[in-house]
Amino acid sequence: MSETLRGRVVGAIDVGHSDEWRTIETIDPATFEATLGPLMRVPSTNELLIAYDARGCPRALGARCPHRDLPLAEFARHGRRPGTIVCTAHRCEFDVESGACVASEVREPVPRLLSYRLVPGVRGWLAEITEEDTAR
Numbered sequence: 258m259s260e261t262l263r264g265r266v267v268g269a270i271d272v273g274h275s276d277e278w279r280t281i282e283t284i285d286p287a288t289f290e291a292t293l294g295p296l297m298r299v300p301s302t303n304e305l306l307i308a309y310d311a312r313g314c315p316r317a318l319g320a321r322c323p324h325r326d327l328p329l330a331e332f333a334r335h336g337r338r339p340g341t342i343v344c345t346a347h348r349c350e351f352d353v354e355s356g357a358c359v360a361s362e363v364r365e366p367v368p369r370l371l372s373y374r375l376v377p378g379v380r381g382w383l384a385e386i387t388e389e390d391t392a393r
């Protein structure tokens with residue numbers, strides 16, 4: 258396994274080919290209209306979702322909000338900045354690339370959202386798990 262800025266790579270999760278990802282439809286709370294994104298489901302696991310960072314690169318994200326463990330497939334919407342998502346439960350906004358909470362309306366510290374780099378695999382993409390990811 259290789260070395261990254263976030264430590265040694267200790268594993269990988271198959272998230273399939275981008276043709277297989279299915280954009281999640283959500284309801285815009287302001288207009289009550291259906292809207293697409295920002296997250297996509299992958300066929301091989303319910304533990305990870307896909308979103309694009311500010312550079313347009315896909316990342317695999319943990320499927321649960323790190324604030325109160327709610328399902329992001331239900332609560333996530335597009336963030337105010339490019340490459341961010343917001344969990345509408347308590348308005349925590351996460352940077353897709355780093356997983357850092359960049360804005361929130363809660364007083365307590367919010368843990369980082371799991372965010373994995375994708376690398377090409379044999380039949381699609383692999384989410385690369387590093388030592389830093391497993392330490393949390």
Ligand code: FES
Nearest residue numbers: 322324325344347
């Ligand atoms: S559960 Fe997501 S912001 Fe609180």
